[in-house]
Amino acid sequence: LSLLKATQIILNDKTDExxxxxxxxxxxxxxxxxxxxxxxxxxxxxxxxxxxxxxxVPTNCMRACTAVVTEISYNYEEIPYRAEVEFIKLQDWEKxxxxxxxxLLDGNGEVSRDCANADSDAGIAYAKIxxxxxxxxxxxxxxxxxxxxxxxxxxILGRTRNIQESDPNVFYKRLQVFVDSKEKSTGEKxxxxxxxxxxxxxxxxxxxxxxxxxxxxxxTGAVIVDLPGVHDSNAxxxxxxxxxxxxxxxxxxxxxxxxxxxxxxxxxLLGESFKRQxxxxxxxxxxxxxxxxxxxxxxxxxxxxxxxxxxxxxxxxKLDVLSKxxxxxxxxxxxxxxxxxxxxxxxxxxxxxxETWEGLKEDLADGKTVRAPxxxxxxxxxxxSVSARGQKRQRRSSDSEDFDRDYEDERLSDDESxxxxxEEDLLLEKPLTEAEITTKLSELRATRKESRxxxxxxxxxxxxxxxxxxxANTAEENIEAEISAICISGRNQYxxxxxxxxxxxxxxxxxxxxxxxDDEENFNPDTEFRDYEEVARSLPVFCVSSRGYQKLxxxxxxxxxxxxxxxxxxxxxxxxxxxxxxxxEAGRSADCRRFVNNLSQLLNSLSLWxxxxxxxxxxxxxxxAREEKCMSQSIRKLExxxxxxxxxxxxxxTEEFSESIFDKYGTSNSNFGLQSLTG
Numbered sequence: 001l002s003l004l005k006a007t008q009i010i011l012n013d014k015t016d017e018x019x020x021x022x023x024x025x026x027x028x029x030x031x032x033x034x035x036x037x038x039x040x041x042x043x044x045x046x047x048x049x050x051x052x053x054x055x056x057v058p059t060n061c062m063r064a065c066t067a068v069v070t071e072i073s074y075n076y077e078e079i080p081y082r083a084e085v086e087f088i089k090l091q092d093w094e095k096x097x098x099x100x101x102x103x104l105l106d107g108n109g110e111v112s113r114d115c116a117n118a119d120s121d122a123g124i125a126y127a128k129i130x131x132x133x134x135x136x137x138x139x140x141x142x143x144x145x146x147x148x149x150x151x152x153x154x155x156i157l158g159r160t161r162n163i164q165e166s167d168p169n170v171f172y173k174r175l176q177v178f179v180d181s182k183e184k185s186t187g188e189k190x191x192x193x194x195x196x197x198x199x200x201x202x203x204x205x206x207x208x209x210x211x212x213x214x215x216x217x218x219x220t221g222a223v224i225v226d227l228p229g230v231h232d233s234n235a236x237x238x239x240x241x242x243x244x245x246x247x248x249x250x251x252x253x254x255x256x257x258x259x260x261x262x263x264x265x266x267x268x269l270l271g272e273s274f275k276r277q278x279x280x281x282x283x284x285x286x287x288x289x290x291x292x293x294x295x296x297x298x299x300x301x302x303x304x305x306x307x308x309x310x311x312x313x314x315x316x317x318k319l320d321v322l323s324k325x326x327x328x329x330x331x332x333x334x335x336x337x338x339x340x341x342x343x344x345x346x347x348x349x350x351x352x353x354x355e356t357w358e359g360l361k362e363d364l365a366d367g368k369t370v371r372a373p374x375x376x377x378x379x380x381x382x383x384x385s386v387s388a389r390g391q392k393r394q395r396r397s398s399d400s401e402d403f404d405r406d407y408e409d410e411r412l413s414d415d416e417s418x419x420x421x422x423e424e425d426l427l428l429e430k431p432l433t434e435a436e437i438t439t440k441l442s443e444l445r446a447t448r449k450e451s452r453x454x455x456x457x458x459x460x461x462x463x464x465x466x467x468x469x470x471x472a473n474t475a476e477e478n479i480e481a482e483i484s485a486i487c488i489s490g491r492n493q494y495x496x497x498x499x500x501x502x503x504x505x506x507x508x509x510x511x512x513x514x515x516x517x518d519d520e521e522n523f524n525p526d527t528e529f530r531d532y533e534e535v536a537r538s539l540p541v542f543c544v545s546s547r548g549y550q551k552l553x554x555x556x557x558x559x560x561x562x563x564x565x566x567x568x569x570x571x572x573x574x575x576x577x578x579x580x581x582x583x584x585e586a587g588r589s590a591d592c593r594r595f596v597n598n599l600s601q602l603l604n605s606l607s608l609w610x611x612x613x614x615x616x617x618x619x620x621x622x623x624x625a626r627e628e629k630c631m632s633q634s635i636r637k638l639e640x641x642x643x644x645x646x647x648x649x650x651x652x653x654t655e656e657f658s659e660s661i662f663d664k665y666g667t668s669n670s671n672f673g674l675q676s677l678t679g
Contacts (some may be wrong), residue, residue, distance in 0.1 A: 007235070022595070022602060029584065029588045030221050031221050031223065031250070031587045032223045032248045032250075033225065033580065033583065034247075034490070035047060035227060035252045036251065037255060043254040044058060046254055046546050047072070048335070048546065048550075049573050050215075050580065051217060052215060053213065054168070054550060055172045057070060057226055068208075069207075069208045069209070069244060070179070070210075070225070071210045071223055071224070072215075072223065073212055073218060074222075075210065075214050080162050080165075080166055081164070081211075082164050083163040083210065084161070085161040085162075085176055085209050086160045086206070086207045087156055087158060087159055087207060088157060090150060092157075093205060100125040100128060110142050115138075127140060132153065133200070134199065135198070148203055175209075175211075177202070178202045178203065209365065217581060221584045221587070222580050222583060225243050227245070249583070250287070252288045252290055253288070254290045257291035260499060283392075288540045288541075288542070289499050289503065290494075290543075291495050293543075294544060294545045295547055295563075295564060297488055299483055308487065308490060308579075319476060319479050321473070326473070326476075332465055333462065333466065340462065343451055347452060354445065358441065360373075361434070361438075369431050370437075376626065477563070481563045481566070485564045485565070487564070499541050500539045503539050504533070506530075515527070515529065542572050542577060542579070543572055545562065545570075546571075548565040548570070549571040552568045587657075
């Protein structure tokens with residue numbers, strides 16, 4: 001097209017205008033998709049997952065943050081993350097302030113007491129004003145004029161802030177300054193926290209935030225618009241959503257799967273405004289329903305409601321067996337730990353004894369008289385025995401007969417032990433020989449070797465038991481994941497069917513309303529205006545898990561594992577991404593056909609113009625006059641250029657003849673030659 005424009009072909013005004021129109025049409029087609037859902041529906045998380053971003057659209061905003069409309073388009077620039085924050089105009093904020101003051105002030109011009117109720121009109125107005133003017137008290141607000149309040153923010157209004165970053169985390173934090181709301185405290189109750197000075201929040205003054213990101217789902221021209229909730233309690237925010245609904249090519253309705261069916265979300269989330277739009281343009285095929293948070297499931301409830309007891313019975317039995325096995329292994333592990341501790345104590349005691357006896361051996365070699373030391377183990381055993389007998393006597397003192405019998409047995413045992421101790425004491429007083437010391441050291445070293453071997457064997461058994469416990473944990477997780485997958489899949493299938501039928505029922509109600517409005521007297525409620533089963537089947541429904549998808553993609557590393565999803569396709573986010581790309585096909589196809597048709601018409605016009613046979617039969621009088629004028633101008637230009645070229649050629653020839661030929665002859669011949677060339 002630019003080449004045609006540059007050829008300077010003489011085109012008529014109509015053809016020239018057609019060429020300009022074609023150039024305007026040679027742009028990428030945009031398909032605007034509005035995303036709506038009530039607060040807490042997981043709308044932002046779904047968008048982030050679909051764009052393959054961990055955090056792009058804020059997912060932890062407070063209720064009022066939904067006032068900011070966010071458009072997300074494909075980024076064709078080199079820098080990966082870009083944003084344009086467009087603020088409302090001064091006159092728009094002036095109108096908004098007037099409305100807010102009407103809701104906030106009572107008949108006496110004072111701030112209404114209802115401002116303490118966050119859900120009332122006064123409470124919403126107060127929160128919005130305080131967000132922009134955090135330092136103003138209630139009295140300041142009541143006594144302030146709208147002009148003075150406009151003056152405080154006029155340096156922001158009507159402008160656009162640009163953000164560009166290569167790091168997504170830095171980009172997210174910079175964006176948060178504009179779109180995040182801090183109207184609700186997240187501090188724990190009962191804890192005193194030092195209050196930081198409140199800063200101005202920008203979200204009430206923002207008209208739209210445009211984000212540009214390199215996401216495959218947007219590469220075909222889809223523009224995702226994150227809209228405020230369709231059931232927002234604030235009329236101004238609801239109006240923003242309704243305004244965008246009129247511009248959207250498609251509408252995505254997001255609701256948590258655990259409420260989507262019970263709340264009849266397919267009908268109620270449409271809202272009256274979208275119902276009116278459906279009545280006007282009949283765009284039933286533009287709706288997509290998304291059930292979010294499919295990973296949020298109670299296995300017990302799902303099993304009962306979906307009648308999965310028989311299918312899951314064997315899996316639960318396996319879990320019970322594994323659970324019992326794990327408990328037994330853990331008990332055995334604790335026992336072995338205690339035994340290992342005893343072995344460690346025994347080895348330490350033997351090491352100390354060996355050190356003692358080696359010292360005795362050195363003393364004996366130096367000529368000293370040495371005697372056997374008291375056995376620490378026996379000393380400890382003697383103390384434990386005395387202590388144990390004392391405890392037994394205390395426990396049995398309540399039964400006199402048992403006490404007397406046990407006391408007599410213990411007395412005899414004590415006498416025997418006393419005699420044995422006497423013998424040991426006599427041995428301790430006897431001087432030791434080198435042979436006795438060597439024998440004792442050999443016995444101690446053998447004991448230490450046996451204890452260490454037993455300890456190593458015990459440690460090997462400990463590792464084996466720990467490995468068994470880990471395997472049992474893995475098997476348990478796998479079974480739980482299988483159970484979760486079955487329950488999630490079953491609930492997804494049930495929810496899809498229920499939502500499709502619910503949506504078809506809503507379309508039937510609209511048809512009946514239209515029929516009643518057209519001809520109320522002859523209206524028959526039993527009339528089927530369309531195939532509502534086909535309407536139900538044609539509604540795209542996606543049951544998605546944003547957390548499951550993000551975890552499988554290696555994101556949300558601080559979050560716990562999400563069970564029930566072996567592959568990313570199980571989360572249905574990839575299917576939603578393909579659906580997003582496919583939604584652009586109709587618009588792109590229509591624009592391409594329109595462009596090709598217009599180009600064909602332009603080429604036909606050029607062909608007719610270029611095929612003129614000289615008779616002028618294909619030209620109007622105006623075109624003939626223009627051609628005649630153009631031809632005259634071209635002839636005059638040709639004559640002028642030709643005359644100039646002849647003069648320059650003669651000059652060059654004269655100079656060449658003068659230098660190469662005439663200088664060899666006389667002056668007369670030279671003058672004659674010059675006259676011949678110019679004459």
